[in-house]
Structures are given as structure tokens and as C-alpha cells.
Amino acid sequence: MDKSRMVPVPSNAIMPERDIDKTPILETHHLGIDFGGLTAVDELSLTVGKTEIAGLIGPNGAGKTTVFNLLTNVYQPTRGTIMLDGKSTARKTTAQVNRMGIARTFQNIRLFNNMTVLDNIKVGLHNSINQPLGASITRLFGYRTSEKKSREEALQLLSFFGMENMANMQAGSLPYGAQRRLEIARALATHPGIILLDEPAAGMNPSETAELMDNIRRIRDEFQIAVMLIEHDMSLVMNICEGICVLDHGKVIAKGSPEEIKANPAVIEAYLGKKKEAN
Amino acid sequence: MNKLKNLNKFTLTNIQSYGIVLLAFIIIFPLQKAGMLSNQISGLLVPTCTYVVMAISLSLTVGFLGELSLGHAGFMSVGAFSGVVCAACLQNSIASDPLRLLIAIIVGGLFAGVAGLVIGIPVIRLRGDYLAIVTLAFGEIIKNIMNCLYVGFDKNGIHFSMTSAEALGLIDAKPILNGPNGAQAITKISTFTSGIILIVVALFIVLNLVNSKTGRAVTAIRDNRIAAESVGIGVTKYKLTAFIISAVIAGMAGALYAMNFSTIKPTKFDFNTSILILVFVVLGGMKNIPGVMIATIVLYAMPELLRGFANYRMLIYAIILILVMLATNSSGAKQFFEKISSKIKKGENTDVQNGGVSNG
Amino acid sequence: MTFLSNLINGISLGSVYAIIALGYTMVYGIAKMLNFAHGDVIMVGAYISFCATTYLNLPPVVSVVLAMIVCTVLGVLIEGLAYKPLRKATSLAVLITAIGVSYFLQNVALLIWGSNPKTFSSIIRLGSVSLFDNKLIITTESIVTVLACIVIMIALTMFTKKSKMGKAMRAVSEDKDAAELMGINVNVTISVTFAIGSALAAIAGVLLCSAYPVLQPTTGSMPGIKAFTAAVFGGIGSIPGAMLGGILLGIIEIFSKSYISTQLADAIVFAVLIIVLLVKPTGILGKKITEKV
Numbered sequence: 001m002d003k004s005r006m007v008p009v010p011s012n013a014i015m016p017e018r019d020i021d022k023t024p025i026l027e028t029h030h031l032g033i034d035f036g037g038l039t040a041v042d043e044l045s046l047t048v049g050k051t052e053i054a055g056l057i058g059p060n061g062a063g064k065t066t067v068f069n070l071l072t073n074v075y076q077p078t079r080g081t082i083m084l085d086g087k088s089t090a091r092k093t094t095a096q097v098n099r100m101g102i103a104r105t106f107q108n109i110r111l112f113n114n115m116t117v118l119d120n121i122k123v124g125l126h127n128s129i130n131q132p133l134g135a136s137i138t139r140l141f142g143y144r145t146s147e148k149k150s151r152e153e154a155l156q157l158l159s160f161f162g163m164e165n166m167a168n169m170q171a172g173s174l175p176y177g178a179q180r181r182l183e184i185a186r187a188l189a190t191h192p193g194i195i196l197l198d199e200p201a202a203g204m205n206p207s208e209t210a211e212l213m214d215n216i217r218r219i220r221d222e223f224q225i226a227v228m229l230i231e232h233d234m235s236l237v238m239n240i241c242e243g244i245c246v247l248d249h250g251k252v253i254a255k256g257s258p259e260e261i262k263a264n265p266a267v268i269e270a271y272l273g274k275k276k277e278a279n
Numbered sequence: 280m281n282k283l284k285n286l287n288k289f290t291l292t293n294i295q296s297y298g299i300v301l302l303a304f305i306i307i308f309p310l311q312k313a314g315m316l317s318n319q320i321s322g323l324l325v326p327t328c329t330y331v332v333m334a335i336s337l338s339l340t341v342g343f344l345g346e347l348s349l350g351h352a353g354f355m356s357v358g359a360f361s362g363v364v365c366a367a368c369l370q371n372s373i374a375s376d377p378l379r380l381l382i383a384i385i386v387g388g389l390f391a392g393v394a395g396l397v398i399g400i401p402v403i404r405l406r407g408d409y410l411a412i413v414t415l416a417f418g419e420i421i422k423n424i425m426n427c428l429y430v431g432f433d434k435n436g437i438h439f440s441m442t443s444a445e446a447l448g449l450i451d452a453k454p455i456l457n458g459p460n461g462a463q464a465i466t467k468i469s470t471f472t473s474g475i476i477l478i479v480v481a482l483f484i485v486l487n488l489v490n491s492k493t494g495r496a497v498t499a500i501r502d503n504r505i506a507a508e509s510v511g512i513g514v515t516k517y518k519l520t521a522f523i524i525s526a527v528i529a530g531m532a533g534a535l536y537a538m539n540f541s542t543i544k545p546t547k548f549d550f551n552t553s554i555l556i557l558v559f560v561v562l563g564g565m566k567n568i569p570g571v572m573i574a575t576i577v578l579y580a581m582p583e584l585l586r587g588f589a590n591y592r593m594l595i596y597a598i599i600l601i602l603v604m605l606a607t608n609s610s611g612a613k614q615f616f617e618k619i620s621s622k623i624k625k626g627e628n629t630d631v632q633n634g635g636v637s638n639g
Numbered sequence: 640m641t642f643l644s645n646l647i648n649g650i651s652l653g654s655v656y657a658i659i660a661l662g663y664t665m666v667y668g669i670a671k672m673l674n675f676a677h678g679d680v681i682m683v684g685a686y687i688s689f690c691a692t693t694y695l696n697l698p699p700v701v702s703v704v705l706a707m708i709v710c711t712v713l714g715v716l717i718e719g720l721a722y723k724p725l726r727k728a729t730s731l732a733v734l735i736t737a738i739g740v741s742y743f744l745q746n747v748a749l750l751i752w753g754s755n756p757k758t759f760s761s762i763i764r765l766g767s768v769s770l771f772d773n774k775l776i777i778t779t780e781s782i783v784t785v786l787a788c789i790v791i792m793i794a795l796t797m798f799t800k801k802s803k804m805g806k807a808m809r810a811v812s813e814d815k816d817a818a819e820l821m822g823i824n825v826n827v828t829i830s831v832t833f834a835i836g837s838a839l840a841a842i843a844g845v846l847l848c849s850a851y852p853v854l855q856p857t858t859g860s861m862p863g864i865k866a867f868t869a870a871v872f873g874g875i876g877s878i879p880g881a882m883l884g885g886i887l888l889g890i891i892e893i894f895s896k897s898y899i900s901t902q903l904a905d906a907i908v909f910a911v912l913i914i915v916l917l918v919k920p921t922g923i924l925g926k927k928i929t930e931k932v
């Protein structure tokens with residue numbers, strides 16, 4: 001066993017001041033993954049504070065979603081470590097990592113389309129409902145209490161997003177914006193310490209995006225959790241993210257506050273290309 | 280208002296499912312008691328109940344879990360033969376037939392559950408067609424093993440052998456399971472009432488499960504496995520749970536089935552039986568439990584009642600199967616049926632029905 | 640010597656499985672469906688050849704050609720009538736329909752030829768080869784079967800690699816929609832696949848019944864299931880995989896029969912399949928499928 005992997009290396013952490021003396025909710029050290037001979041992500045070291053809103057940006061194909069898949073152990077990393085609230089997530093399954101405190105949404109929405117909105121949330125509450133198999137089958141032994149509790153909590157979460165009137169609709173039949181919100185609500189139902197949002201504003205109009213920004217801030221404030229998002233809408237990223245990490249060709253090319261990122265020549269080059277090349 | 284609607288949909292399924300059972304019982308039980316049923320129909324009662332239970336059980340795997348199982352008869356076989364052995368061993372110690380039947384059914388369910396666990400652990404890791412083919416393989420393996428299993432019971436206790444009946448070394452007793460000849464001289468203790476009770480038990484388990492934490496997890500896995508994992512649901516655990524419950528119910532059905540006949544062979548529970556049950560489930564509407572029950576009753580009883588037509592009955596069955604699948608699944612036929620269904624509603628309905636009856 | 644003779648028998652039986660498995664694998668690769676009726680096409684092929692030689696006194700080679708023609712037409716008909724309308728339906732719906740077709744073929748055969756087994760006289764009437772002072776006897780059936788299998792394998796590989804239709808087949812199996820956009824007639828390609836698969840099934844039927852001369856309406860189902868597992872074993876969708884899977888399956892079956900237990904032979908065959916799938920979930924030569932998140 002490579003010993004250096006297990007010991008957290010102090011990274012040049014950029015965190016909001018309020019989080020600075022607490023354990024970061026998420027830390028990665030020299031994270032990397034190869035697909036066959038292709039290195040998709042390499043040397044990724046980043047830190048997210050307990051209540052930080054962090055952004056992961058980069059041109060198409062930079063490896064952003066791959067990072068999310070690594071963080072949730074959908075892919076097992078080839079190199080490096082992931083520390084979640086100070087604990088390593090190595091060799092855990094996706095489900096176990098979720099129970100440790102990471103929840104996520106997907107770029108192409110993944111709801112339980114054939115279930116109701118309420119049941120989608122209840123599935124998210126799965127690990128906080130105390131209902132053994134015996135209770136499930138017999139409807140005794142606290143079945144009613146546990147169902148009632150999960151229903152109440154689910155409705156509460158829905159009302160957070162103003163969706164309580166949609167509780168009994170089929171998730172698949174919801175309008176696009178509501179599907180995105182439901183996916184976030186379902187992720188929140190797992191009581192995470194950090195929520196990963198993969199392009200939450202994709203396909204939204206400006207007023208919906210404004211509402212989304214408001215929601216993201218409210219999630220951070222009311223649940224006191226960290227948010228990490230992948231987004232192409234720069235106005236959203238620059239507006240709400242406190243720390244931003246820019247990825248290009250699987251490597252970090254810049255880290256810092258929105259102002260620093262805006263002024264960074266490497267970032268501008270990654271997005272717009274070198275002037276010489278353009279000509 | 281919405282809440283009421285949702286509640287109704289769930290209770291409606293319950294009312295329909297239990298209603299069908301109750302109705303069948305109310306109609307058939309008095310007729311049977313009064314001796315008004317022909318031998319042929321009386322003989323069909325327990326098998327029909329068994330197949331209804333099997334279909335409910337498979338509906339859990341195929342409909343709710345969304346995994347194609349082609350070896351469900353294997354669990355039925357395990358339940359049948361373990362149940363028969365259990366009942367035969369208890370023949371002298373428990374006098375009450377219903378009690379012995381109950382114990383045999385529970386034992387059958389337990390053994391099938393163990394088989395479900397053993398088979399489920401490897402199977403559940405595979406996906407789609409590969410899972411299907413492995414369940415098929417397990418079904419065949421169970422059939423083969425049962426074909427060489429010899430079990431006997433005498434004053435020295437229970438004896439097992441995989442080679443021959445003589446190897447059992449029985450004293451003053453005949454083997455209970457006799458290899459390829461299966462179980463012989465079974466005391467017939469299954470009754471229509473016990474069949475109905477078993478259906479109710481199966482319904483109770485499956486319908487309750489569907490609307491619970493476990494059931495939601497299972498449905499979620501089928502709907503979107505990756506999303507289910509992302510919200511912390513252990514896919515293997517819940518798939519395995521559903522698979523084992525399904526196996527237990529199938530095993531109980533098997534025990535009930537076996538004790539309705541005086542002899543039963545291992546080849547009875549082959550690939551064709553698995554497919555037959557699958558057909559009931561698919562034509563009944565997968566996870567539509569009332570639909571699955573009705574499909575089973577109609578489809579199981581139909582070829583049996585058509586026995587007079589000997590060779591033609593399975594042919595008719597095959598043609599109906601193909602036509603139903605084409606009618607319900609091809610886009611062209613759907614439009615065509617929508618067109619003529621409006622015409623039928625205008626009064627040609629009776630003609631079609633009469634035609635069907637005179638042909639049958 | 641018995642080892643060698645068992646090995647030869649195994650390869651011979653395996654070659655039959657391989658030829659059947661090729662039909663399964665090609666259809667699965669292109670139409671993404673399990674054609675459960677394939678085993679029954681084998682049975683039809685065997686009956687046609689039986690009738691041609693017994694009742695019409697045709698020479699064996701002609702009977703085989705006749706069986707191939709009938710099976711090809713049958714395969715294309717089945718595809719066109721039963722499977723084509725379901726191209727967009729769920730795989731389960733197609734599977735159940737295929738099962739319906741399988742029942743249909745078995746029962747039609749039952750009506751025409753009855754349930755009594757017919758004794759199939761081998762179409763290869765050449766005696767056998769004796770080696771090592773008659774210690775090792777190789778039947779001509781075995782030799783012909785293995786040769787047929789090799790020829791078919793080479794021909795099919797050449798066909799899919801070189802010919803225009805073969806390339807179309809590979810394109811359709813890769814991505815049906817993209818192939819259609821590239822101007823490939825998907826329906827014709829699928830029909831041709833069924834035609835080839837069914838013609839192979841006819842050959843397999845004749846070879847199978849030459850070696851095991853009992854012919855009845857259910858003759859095709861068990862070899863069909865085994866050949867299908869052979870296809871999965873080798874990696875479904877792959878032509879060399881089907882060959883490899885078939886031959887291995889045949890060898891395992893014969894060896895279990897002679898060294899372990901006749902009754903448990905099938906159980907052992909299926910157990911090996913399960914172990915292979917657990918170690919290599921897409922079969923020996925199958926491609927690894929990765930899911931996109």
C-alpha cells in the first residue's frame with residue numbers, strides 16, 4: 001500500500017473564511033483516472049469547505065463530469081485519494097459514498113420516471129427511514145409511523161422548492177425545470193454534507209436561472225451544507241461560487257475566487273484559444 | 280384531492296386482487312362441496328391456485344425488479360420435493376392433514392428461499408440477457424439434480440443418495456424421492472381452500488412489499504439503477520431481497536402443487552414450465568397483479584379445458600400467444616385495433632364473442 | 640484411447656452446437672433478440688431431410704439442400720411475420736413472441752409427423768475410420784460434422800469481413816439507426832441474417848440427427864438451449880465466440896458424461912457456463928460493455 005496516499009497532503013486550500021478552521025467537507029489529493037491509455041483526469045487536488053459554494057468549470061470534454069463520477073465512486077480512481085469530511089472513500093461503492101455524505105444530480109436528468117414525485121423523495125430518504133423488511137411485509141412494527149414520518153419529511157422538502165402541489169404527479173411527466181428541482185430535492189433527502197450539481201442550469205431561461213441561483217444559496221444557508229457545481233453559464237458561476245476550479249484536458253489550470261479566475265490568462269486561453277492559433 | 284386519487288389507485292389494486300380471490304372462492308367452494316364440479320374441473324383447482332401463486336411470485340422478479348428469470352420452475356421444484364419429503368416424514372407423527380400441509384409448505388418455502396439465496400448471489404451481479412440465461416441454467420441444474428436425488432425415511436431417520444434407491448438402505452420403507460421417477464405415493468393433502476389461502480398470503484406479501492421502503496427501493500433500482508445507487512440504495516441487497524422473497528413464494532407454491540398429485544416427476548418443473556409462468560406474467564401486464572391473476576386463470580385453464588382437441592390445443596395456444604403479443608406490442612396493430620375497436624363498440628361485439636365460443 | 644475418442648466425440652457434438660450457436664449469435668448481434676424458435680428450425684430441417692430421403696428417395700445431398708431452402712424460407716417468414724412488427728417493442732415482448740413461434744413450430748410438427756420418434760438414418764453412409772487396431776473408431780459423421788463446422792466458420796468470417804452485405808450486417812449490429820442513416824436497408828439486412836441463421840440450422844439439424852438418430856417434434860429444443868448457452872459462453876454477438884463456446888460445451892458435455900455422471904452432464908455444462916459468466920460477465924470473447932453516466 002502506497003503510504004503517501006493515506007496521509008492527507010496539505011493542499012493550497014482556498015476556502016471561505018468561515019470554513020477555514022473546520023475540516024473541509026471534501027478534499028482530493030492528486031486524483032487521476034485513465035481509461036485504457038487515455039488519461040481523463042490527472043493531478044486533481046481540490047478542497048471544498050463545509051458551507052462553500054464551489055464551481056467546477058472548463059471547456060467541453062475537460063473531464064468535469066468524470067470528476068463527479070470519481071467523487072461518487074461511479075468510477076474507481078486510478079490514482080490519488082478522496083477525503084470526505086476527513087474520511088477516505090477508497091473502495092466504497094457509490095451507495096456507501098452517498099451514505100458517507102455526497103449526493104449528486106446528473107447532467108442528463110435521472111429521475112425515477114415511473115414513480116410519483118413524492119416517492120422519488122421517499123427513495124432519497126431511504127437510509128433515514130427505520131423500516132425493517134418485516135415491517136414492510138406485515139405493515140406492523142412501526143410501519144405506519146415510519147411511512148408517516150417519511151411522507152412528512154418528503155413534503156417538507158418539496159415545499160422548500162415550491163413543489164408540494166406536484167407531490168402525486170409522475171416524475172417523468174413533470175416539466176423540465178421541475179424535474180431539475182426534483183432531482184436536487186431527492187439528493188438533499190439523503191442528508192448529504194455536500195451536494196454535487198451537474199449543469200443545473202442547462203436548458204433554463206434567465207428567470208429560471210435566477211430562481212436556481214436563489215435556490216442554491218438557500219440550500220447552502222438552510223441546510224448548512226456545501227454545494228459543488230459544474231456549469232457553463234458563467235454569469236451563474238461568477239455570481240454564486242466562492243471558489244472556482246478550472247479544468248482543461250483533465251488537468252487543473254486555475255483555482256481561485258471568481259475575480260481571480262476572470263483575470264487569469266490561462267483560463268481565457270482555454271476557453272477562447274490562443275490568438276495566434278485563432279488566426 | 281390528489282392525495283385521495285393516489286390512495287385510490289393503490290387500494291384499487293388491493294381490492295381488485297383480493298376481490299378476484301374472494302369471488303373465485305365464493306363461486307367455486309359451494310359448487311365443489313355440492314359435488315357439482317366435474318372431475319376434470321375439480322382436478323384443475325389446486326394447480327390453478329398454484330400457478331396463480333407462481334405468477335404473483337414471478338411478477339415480483341420480472342415486473343417489479345425488472346429482471347427476466349427463465350428458471351422460476353426450479354424454485355417450484357425445490358419447494359415441491361422438500362415439501363413432499365417433509366410431509367412424508369411427518370406422516371406418522373402429525374395426524375392432522377392441514378397442519379402437515381402447512382409445515383410442508385413452510386419447509387418448501389424455506390428450502391426454495393435458500394436456493395434463491397445461493398442462486399441469487401451470483402445471478403444478481405449480472406444484467407439483462409445474461410441474468411436471464413443464468414437463471415435458465417440454474418433451472419436446468421436443479422432439474423438435473425432432482426433427477427438423481429434419492430431420499431427415503433425409515434425408523435432410522437432420513438436417508439439421502441445421489442446414485443440409486445438401493446443405496447439408501449431402507450428398512451421396511453419405500454423411497455420418497457426416487458430419482459427420475461420423482462416422488463411416488465404422495466398422500467394428497469392439498470385442498471382448494473389451502474390453495475386460496477396461499478394465494479392470499481402471496482398477495483399480502485407482494486402487495487404490501489410494493490408499497491414500502493423495500494418496494495420503493497426495488498422499483499427505483501429498476502427505474503434507474505445509477506440514480507438509485509446515487510441516493511444510497513445498495514442495489515445488490517435489494518435485488519437479492521426481492522429475488523429471495525420471490526423464490527420463497529414459488530417454493531410454497533411448489534409444495535402445494537406436489538401434494539395435489541400422487542406422483543410427481545422432476546421433469547415436470549422444466550424450462551417449459553418456467554416459460555409458461557413467464558407468459559402468464561407478461562400477458563397479464565407484468566406488475567399489474569390483478570391482470571396477472573386473471574391471465575393465469577384463463578391461460579392455464581384454457582389448454583386444459585381444450586384437452587378434447589388433443590393435438591390442436593397447444594397449437595391454438597401458440598397462435599393466440601403470438602397474436603396477442605403482436606396486437607399489444609406492434610405499433611401498426613395498435614392503430615388497427617383502435618380503428619376496429621370503435622366499430623366493435625357499435626354492436627359487432629356479440630358476433631365476435633359467439634364466433635369465439637363456437638370455435639372453442 | 641477412450642480419452643481420445645471422447646475428445647473426438649466432444650468436438651463433433653460441439654461442432655453441431657457451434658453451427659446452431661452461430662445462428663443465435665448472428666441474430667442476437669443484429670436484431671438484439673433471443674430467437675428461441677431457432678432450436679425448432681433445426682427440428683424442421685431434420686424432418687425435411689428425413690422426408691426427402693425416406694419418402695422421396697432423394698440423394699442425401701439433395702435432401703440437405705432442400706432442408707436448407709425450406710428452413711431459409713421459414714426463417715425469413717418467421718422474421719417477417721412475427722418479429723418485424725415488434726422491432727420497436729421491448730425485448731421481453733419479442734422474447735415471448737419467439738417462445739410463441741417455438742410452440743407453434745413444435746405443434747405443427749406434432750400434427751404433421753406425430754409424436755412418435757422417427758429413426759433418422761444417417762445421411763452419411765460411408766462407415767467409419769478405424770485406427771490403432773480398432774481401438775479408436777472415428778465415425779464419418781464426426782469427420783463430416785467437424786469439417787462442415789470449419790468450412791462454415793471460415794465462410795461466415797469471410798462473408799462478414801469482405802462482402803457488402805456482411806459489412807452492412809456489422810454496421811447494423813453496431814448501431815442500427817446510424818446504419819440506416821448511412822443508407823443501409825436494415826430490414827433487408829435482418830432478413831438476410833435470419834436466412835443465413837436458418838440455413839445453418841438446417842445443416843445442424845441434419846448433422847445432429849445423423850449422430851443421434853431420434854427425431855421428434857421436441858428434438859430441437861434442448862440442443863437449441865445448449866447452443867444458446869454456447870453462444871453466451873463464447874460471448875454473444877461474436878462469430879469466433881460462438882464456435883469456441885460450442886466446441887467447449889460439446890467437449891465438457893461428453894467428458895462429464897463419461898467421467899462423472901450421465902445424468903448430471905447437463906447440470907455440469909450449465910454450471911461451467913455460470914462460472915464463466917461470473918468471471919467474465921460477457922463471455923469468453925465478448926466485448927466489455929461500459930455504461931455511460
